[in-house]
Amino acid sequence: MTTRKLPARYAGIAMPFLLSIFMSCIVAGISTLKSVGLASGLFQMWMAAWGVSWLAAFPSLLVVLPVVRRIVAATVQSPQR
Template sequence: MIPRKYENLLFPFLMALFMSCIMSFVITVMNAGFVNHLLTIWLRAWAGAFVVAFPTILIVGPMVRRLAAWLLTDEPKTLEASE
């Protein structure tokens, strides 16, 4: 297995892989429909999408984490009555 020290690279890699796969397929079908050679068209689109997605996630990911942390708040702790 892969050592945990590579988690900061593995997570963005897998996220980019799956998201670019799904999004490129959906967009390819929306634009071209179910045509002959759809697989070839989609794989080419997926390769291009992944090349952009992986570095984008590496760059934008930390900013998104900070933005999410800024937007979130802890729920106030309430005392619940004992029954």
């Protein structure tokens, strides 16, 4: 059985979507742990913080990622052929 994949045209949305999920989860986890320590209900607080963080992270990445790509292209040498 083969796995169905999204068409390539969705890569511009799929990449920031997945990146925002992972990065906001990690940052929210670290921030929550630093704020409350190993408190009771840590996981629930982390998940609540993650939800709010992701709501900001995904649209931010959609706006910022093209700018970052241009900055990187301007500062990194193209590979030699």
